[in-house]
Amino acid sequence: MFSPRLLITASVAFTLGMAAFAQSNAKQANSSKAAASSADVPSTDLHLGRPATDEEIKAADITTLPDGTGLPPGKGDATHGKSLYASKCASCHNDHLEGRQGQYPALAGGIGSLTSARPVKTVGSYWPYATTVFDYVRRAMPYDHPRSLSNDEIYSAVAYILFVNKIIGENDEMNAQTLPKVKMPNRDSFYPDQRPDVKSKR
Numbered sequence: 288m289f290s291p292r293l294l295i296t297a298s299v300a301f302t303l304g305m306a307a308f309a310q311s312n313a314k315q316a317n318s319s320k321a322a323a324s325s326a327d328v329p330s331t332d333l334h335l336g337r338p339a340t341d342e343e344i345k346a347a348d349i350t351t352l353p354d355g356t357g358l359p360p361g362k363g364d365a366t367h368g369k370s371l372y373a374s375k376c377a378s379c380h381n382d383h384l385e386g387r388q389g390q391y392p393a394l395a396g397g398i399g400s401l402t403s404a405r406p407v408k409t410v411g412s413y414w415p416y417a418t419t420v421f422d423y424v425r426r427a428m429p430y431d432h433p434r435s436l437s438n439d440e441i442y443s444a445v446a447y448i449l450f451v452n453k454i455i456g457e458n459d460e461m462n463a464q465t466l467p468k469v470k471m472p473n474r475d476s477f478y479p480d481q482r483p484d485v486k487s488k489r
């Protein structure tokens with residue numbers, strides 16, 4: 288059976304696999320560095336690239352963790368999110384966040400359907416954290432213009448999605464303090480990874 292629990296275990300395993308892969312690559316890079324220096328070919332002679340500036344690193348470093356670490360300053364609510372949604376999201380996700388069958392996912396509905404024969408996975412029914420919805424919209428949406436929204440717009444868009452899913456109120460302000468406190472309906476259905484070295488928690 289295809290269960291959400293299996294899914295998260297699989298994605299954690301995948302992430303761990305990638306980390307192991309990166310580590311073994313780093314080892315290889317170190318050993319070829321050693322080989323290069325023993326052959327007296329300093330890598331600076333290649334004149335490739337330059338160190339990234341602090342601004343460049345800051346611009347690329349946009350990860351928001353489930354506990355809210357990394358959320359930027361700014362604020363928004365569903366009232367502002369509603370008009371933003373109409374102009375920048377509805378063309379794909381449809382007027383009532385119901386999605387367009389087969390093409391664009393629904394962002395609302397399906398709460399309580401996950402154990403049924405036809406689970407409907409949306410932000411409201413499936414996602415365990417509101418903070419990672421912020422992360423996702425910030426880096427990937429609108430699909431045709433990613434990274435084009437201001438922080439206030441992202442907070443507003445997320446607030447609107449949460450409001451339509453009846454998870455927060457219309458005037459609840461979402462910001463770096465309030466968003467991590469939103470309890471998503473499906474959060475407790477995910478198993479934290481039980482391996483002791485992972486130290487995962489809800």
Ligand code: HEC
Nearest residue numbers: 375376378379390391392408409410424428429430431444
């Ligand atoms: C041009 C079409 C398009 C527009 C405009 C668009 N999206 Fe999306 N959106 C998509 C597609 C396609 C996906 C699925 C992407 C994937 O699975 O790789 C998606 C996925 C999402 C998801 C994740 C849904 C899930 O449960 O997996 C969220 C949240 C989301 N969009 C929010 C927004 C918001 C907010 C806006 C407006 C600011 C927006 N989108 C505008 C096409 C669009």
